[in-house]
Amino acid sequence: MKNGVVIIGAGHAGVQAAASLRELGYDQPVILLSDEPELPYHKPPLSKMFIKDAEGKAQPLRGEAFYAGSAIDFRPGVRIERIDVCRRSLEVAGGGVTNFDNLILATGSRPRTLALPGADLSGVLSLRSLADARLIRDLSAQSEDVVILGGGFIGLEIAATLRAGGRTVSVLEAADRLLGRAVGPMVAAHVRRRLEATGARILLGTTVASFEGKNGHVSAIITSSGERLPARMVVVGIGALPNVELAQAAGLTVGNGIHVDHQMRSSAQEILAIGDVASYHHWFTGSRVRLESVQNATDQARLAARTIMGQGDAFSAVPWFWSDIDDMKLQMVGLTAGGDSHVLLGSLPDNKFSIYHFAGQRLLGIESVNRPSDHILGRKMLAARFSPTPRMVIEGSNTSLNTAIADHLKQGRAGAVL
């Protein structure tokens, strides 16, 4: 052991993996490679605060001093082209080879693109990196009319931010509702109403049929129903694809993401994969998932570090996610798809409510809008592997549920056990 751990990708997952290795006392080299030029930064603010403020700076994940101070060899601007599994080495773009004992693939995901003529006009953008966010910020400052393609979290966050900045904003969504992959229909309808009340136009069941351009820059889009929407900027937010190409070329097992086991190991023992790029059997659903969230990235990173240290327990973190859209703080805990009953607490008109999703008597998760106390309670319940029944939620209070969690932890039995 002397080549240590090499990590490809310095996003939320890669940086946390490096930090966790040092926290656990790993004493071999840790090399963190990034194809971006900057100090690693937080992605969520890019679609929220960052594009609003011409002076705003990226928020570093860790200060510059952290890397040297923790003996993490951070190398920006380095793109890896090939993995040689047998030799345990990497080929760097432009020449050079780096050897590893363990490799962590934290290559993230990239925006899905549109295969339509005109999608390559200037002014048609997508958002993943700080460089993308700078383009969107600069162009939106000169754009009266903006069209967002896709009604997912990133698209809606951008729509809300630009609308608040006085732009004319239209959102096109192919499905018959917003946020189809992420939240239930009730929260989606609420978000739609609130956004429409700000003056944003939301066109459901609508896609882009074609683009119009002037001198190579987009000027309008034509919708699938034939409407012409002027646009100096179009943001494509139609989902993300995992960056699996390196792993695939190296012969690792890959599907929708790099397949990893419950300890984050890929089909090659010494190579692990974490974050947006990893696909795994989730303890909570029992099925294979690939999640895109900060929590997923950092908790998998912590586990990958434990695995390398020989302490690898099975992945057991509680999934959670947030989004800030206009005056709505959305917080999701658990994985709520497939629920068959739902309990609503709070009030939609007050813009403060939570929806508890159940499959039978088992709590799948909670979606909250401006009700952080329910979100926190949900994180505690799932972490304790405690499920209240729907009746306990309807008839009880957060205080009674907190007591039930405590009892459950003491006796291992109160309500249904997850």
Place this chain on the structure above:
Amino acid sequence: MTKLTFITHNGTHFQINAADGSTVMENAVRNAVPGIEAECGGSCTCATCHIYLDEAWVAELGEPGETEADMLDFAYDVQPNSRLSCQIKVRAELDGLVVRVPERQG
């Protein structure tokens, strides 16, 4: 510039010149103060930027906001002087502010 002091759990002092308008959390991260994780980047949704205010500053800074108070419920070893450092904006009146970093986050 406003002077802030972070005291980590093992007693190390970090003295930092902070820009007004930045958050206390951002200054901790930029200066690699150990023990502040700030996983959500200041969105008040992770509770891993928990700090204790020096008693002398509790009155000046007032109570945590509603969301912050709810999120603090998830932090480790919460005290009456607990705050989330991403929710405190630096301003001239905070010159000399002293905060302590808890033993661990969450």
